[in-house]
Amino acid sequence: MRLRNAQCISRADITAFPIDDFRSHIVKAVNQGARIAAFFCHDGLLIAVLARDEEGILETISSRANAAYASITPDCPQAHWFEREIYEQSGVKPEGHPNLNPIRSGQSEFFRVDGEEVHEVAVGPVHAGIIEPGHFRFQCHGENVLHLEIALGYQHRGVEAALVGGPDKRAIHLMETLAGDTTIGHATAYAQIIEALSPARLSARAMVVRGIALELERLANHTGDLGALANDVGYLPTGAYCGRVRGDFLNMTALICGSRFGRGLVRPGGAGFDIDASLVDELSDRLDLAFRDLAGAADLLWNSASVMARFENVGTLSLETALKLGIVGPAARACGIERDVRHDFANGVFGFSQIPISTAPSGDAFARAFVRWLEIQRSAAFIREQLEHLPIGSIGSQVHALAPDSFCVSLVEGWRGEICHAALTDSSGRFAQYKIIDPSFHNWFALAMAMRNQQISDFPLCNKSFNLSYCGHDL
């Protein structure tokens, strides 16, 4: 069944295949350029959502799986994290999968390289800085990293399980805290699901307010990342300035809704807070000031030969690997892939006002930093334009009971990349399953690949250049 972003269909309309055809359909589609946006097991039923970026169309297919089926991963590497999750969550075994270690409930076995002068470095879950917990296991030969294995799950709170039978009064708050730095992105993905299943029609003004919020979130996080990257190579001026300007963007979000992270700003049916006339001027002024300072800080960065020497040719991910892994967001665009939900599956305000896709070709830490700077400029221009042309009207509309026995997929381009939520409702219109795929879910393995044959001392820089979410992955 082909469907659009945030379109409600009947569960019965999901195309069902015998398992062999299901498998070959996915492999063939991915070989032809589709991506796996979601792949999960509901009550013994495998469901896959394939994203055809160039057509802007999603396709959802299913197959009844017994206790086991032939793993798709050997023919389609981007399935590998999904299949580990399927085995962990449902017990259905993808046979022939190269590594079925759990991704959330504690990994005890690690791949190991043996040999003279080969040594292992284990880091985490408690790291040196103020960051989230995760475990990194490096196999090194001298300074050289032969292999990195990333074990996550320390942030696992059990959100997906808690959503079954919902939505209840906690649901929106769980969405806003899936990844705290992506409050707007995940809340928007959830709101789109509810609005599609309800159905509710969003006002133009609500779309614009949500779009501004999403781009402010991108501005704040990209700015923070540029600063952190500068700090990681010891270039403190840009680090200090970006750290401050990031706060200026967060404070702009707080100006709209009282919360620096946008808590309460996105609500199913619209927005929780309006941008009234006096706020428009204040936001525009602040945006100009913050952007001016940020441009100065970024200019310093790109013109420092010592910084460029550290950014370039570090943590390079080839286009081929990026495509095989099906990665998303700035990390994908930094490999030259034109992939952006705002463009490919435009929803809300992005259907009316498109933001051009920013790419860079080199796939290294520099490209990932530079794509962020390009996107910062696009987002700032977008917000400026939207503030000038705020549509009139209300910001909220009525949300109704959810359609029973339905299925919906919602995509949002969060600042890390594609956020995918998929909901199945039961016969009484409650969530039978609510699947969340944070962009980090696609991208963690790309970090491991980017580290191959790199110096272990470059790990902080590489890690920051991806800046993936632990909590968004762990749920």
Added chain:
Amino acid sequence: MLKEIIARLKQGHQTIDFPGQEPSLPERFRGIPAIDRSKCPQGCRDCVEACPTDAIGHGPNGVRVDLGRCLFCVECVQACPQNAIVYTKNFRMAARQRNDLFTADATITRAKALDEKCRRLFGRSLKLRQVSAGGCNACEQDVNVLNTVVFDLGRFGIQFVASPRHADGLLITGPVTESMRSALKKTYDAVPSPKIVIAVGACAISGGPYAGYPHVHNGADSMLPVDLYIPGCPPHPLTILDGLLGLLGKLPTPFKIPPPPITGD
């Protein structure tokens, strides 16, 4: 180098004068909520039922909010038929005792400074090890912000260190997931005594939005003695800074009276 110097001059001085001056907060800032109990209709439970984390309940004198559970969302404000609940701009809400976090009038018994012995040890140099034990990373980010030039935490002698063995205490965020329980315990044990524990955010105080879920332990004090509770979801950086300075006895006295409630729409 010349470029750096010119940029430095353009960026200017950005550090705020806190605690010297009252900081300016956005108009819609959600600080401690105030409940006008005189407006509560007999038997009304609308706010209690609307609250996603059961932060509102009936105390001995009527409805009250548990700031340790509160997500500072607007559900109760919108549910109240009498518009009796408003958010104030009072961002000073760190407390030493869990029970001090119950309030109805937008004030709490604020954190008292450490005893003299601990103040002598930590007052001029407090090294903290941060442990993220679940949660959503928003608290971590607003703790990290204290290291920016805006707040410049270092000027108060407070610093985050990489090793628990170099630390005087732990700053914990997150509800303590089952998978982080042993790492948190090991980190705590590695900190030399005397040591302090600071719980930042609704998750670390009560489990926050995940309270009661099977994978979490409903906060740091389920396994460690907590010396300072800093509520919020996440707490504003100023709330965290105010709490830390209060604990070290570095706030000017007397405290300024918080401004009257102004938000609530």
